[in-house]
Amino acid sequence: MKLKIYPDYAQMSDAAADAIIMVVKEKSNAVICLPTGNTPTLTYELLVRKSNDLGIDFSKVILIGLDEWLGISATTVGSCNHFFNEHLIKHLNFSRKNIYLFDGLTNDPEADCHKINLFIETAGGIDLMVVGIGMNGHIGFNEPGASFDEHAHVTRLHAITIEVGQKYFNTEVKLEKGITLGLRNLLESRNVIMLANGRAKAAIIRQTLEQETSTLLPSTIMQLHDNSALYIDEEAASLLTE
Numbered sequence: 001m002k003l004k005i006y007p008d009y010a011q012m013s014d015a016a017a018d019a020i021i022m023v024v025k026e027k028s029n030a031v032i033c034l035p036t037g038n039t040p041t042l043t044y045e046l047l048v049r050k051s052n053d054l055g056i057d058f059s060k061v062i063l064i065g066l067d068e069w070l071g072i073s074a075t076t077v078g079s080c081n082h083f084f085n086e087h088l089i090k091h092l093n094f095s096r097k098n099i100y101l102f103d104g105l106t107n108d109p110e111a112d113c114h115k116i117n118l119f120i121e122t123a124g125g126i127d128l129m130v131v132g133i134g135m136n137g138h139i140g141f142n143e144p145g146a147s148f149d150e151h152a153h154v155t156r157l158h159a160i161t162i163e164v165g166q167k168y169f170n171t172e173v174k175l176e177k178g179i180t181l182g183l184r185n186l187l188e189s190r191n192v193i194m195l196a197n198g199r200a201k202a203a204i205i206r207q208t209l210e211q212e213t214s215t216l217l218p219s220t221i222m223q224l225h226d227n228s229a230l231y232i233d234e235e236a237a238s239l240l241t242e
């Protein structure tokens with residue numbers, strides 16, 4: 001695992017945007033899996049700006065959304081679908097047929113998980129997976145205790161995720177379950193980048209890097225991947241001792 005520490009959030013986001021562009025430039029039909037949340041917001045703003053300036057073509061790129069809140073509609077502000085539409089999809093020339101986002105209102109989440117697993121396999125695997133990190137070390141909705149051996153699946157959300165998750169919504173919502181790619185998908189991705197910024201993430205970043213790998217702290221899975229990189233700013237790095 002590579003560790004890259006940037007002076008601030010803007011420079012971390014700039015590097016992350018460049019990393020995504022590099023993958024797309026190298027492979028026009030790259031399969032990229034991206035997260036939502038506060039962390040990648042500037043990355044996507046820069047990705048859109050740079051891609052439009054450089055004329056990067058996303059028409060063959062396959063976009064996979066990392067996760068979604070179950071029970072929340074795609075049009076609800078705060079849903080992952082809404083986020084992807086607002087921050088990425090409407091600004092870049094993705095083909096609709098190449099976009100796979102989980103449906104929070106699906107009647108059959110298990111079937112959707114099966115479909116996405118098959119889709120990834122047929123597409124030849126994920127070239128780049130970008131993830132954030134939750135305050136409890138979750139990745140996607142792989143909460144503490146999640147198996148490293150699962151592909152897409154339905155999860156029961158951890159109390160911290162339910163509490164923190166309210167920040168994305170305009171009104172109070174009932175958050176209980178999520179649908180997410182699994183940690184096995186992460187291990188099988190050719191490249192993985194984890195992003196974290198700000199002092200609030202410093203303690204969990206320290207644990208991620210300095211604790212032994214354990215399913216009790218899903219983010220430690222980054223240590224097991226040969227082509228993983230952690231992009232963090234100095235604030236998130238401020239508690240590192242080694």
Ligand code: F6R
Nearest residue numbers: 035036037038039132133134140
């Ligand atoms: C979002 C996701 C979550 C977030 C994590 C950090 O798609 O998968 O795991 O990456 O909760 O969220 P922020 O970036 O808002 O701190």
